Amino acid sequence: MLRRRVASFGHAVRGVTSALGSEVHLRFHALATVVVIGLGWYFGIGRLEWALVALAVGTVWAAELLNTALEAVVDLVSPEYHPLAGKAKDVAAGAVLLTALAALVVGGLVFGPRVWALLS
Numbered sequence: 001m002l003r004r005r006v007a008s009f010g011h012a013v014r015g016v017t018s019a020l021g022s023e024v025h026l027r028f029h030a031l032a033t034v035v036v037i038g039l040g041w042y043f044g045i046g047r048l049e050w051a052l053v054a055l056a057v058g059t060v061w062a063a064e065l066l067n068t069a070l071e072a073v074v075d076l077v078s079p080e081y082h083p084l085a086g087k088a089k090d091v092a093a094g095a096v097l098l099t100a101l102a103a104l105v106v107g108g109l110v111f112g113p114r115v116w117a118l119l120s
């Protein structure tokens with residue numbers, strides 16, 4: 001039982017690393033995550049702010065990984081052009097876009113005033 005749990009965890013980690021290797025967007029998210037953690041540490045943001053930032057960052061990562069998984073399945077079952085394949089990919093990309101916009105709002109609210117105060 002424990003061995004199967006550990007194996008599942010290994011598969012999940014392999015999924016993240018393989019997506020990181022193939023998806024430029026994910027490498028950008030990795031860089032953005034490092035920058036956001038650095039900013040949070042630099043500005044000494046509060047516990048609730050860390051929670052919001054973690055939720056925003058995690059949601060974008062999850063949406064991007066699900067989008068990558070969906071793209072792989074669509075390419076597998078519909079390598080030829082098909083309107084439904086296009087729709088599936090467009091809708092999944094839309095989900096990523098929404099989570100990224102929400103993360104921008106969180107980042108703007110948490111860091112915007114601090115960065116503004118630093119610059120002015």
Ligand SMILES: Nc1ncnc2c1ncn2[C@@H]1O[C@H](COP(=O)(O)OP(=O)(O)OP(=O)(O)O)[C@@H](O)[C@H]1O
Pocket residue numbers: 023025071078079080081082083085086087089090093
């Ligand atoms: N099999 C297909 N049938 C119809 N339209 C498709 C198909 N594959 C891709 N498309 C269209 O092309 C767009 C881009 O698809 P693609 O697979 O290149 O993803 P992408 O957005 O470039 O993702 P990534 O940047 O992660 O590679 C899709 O959003 C969709 O509109």
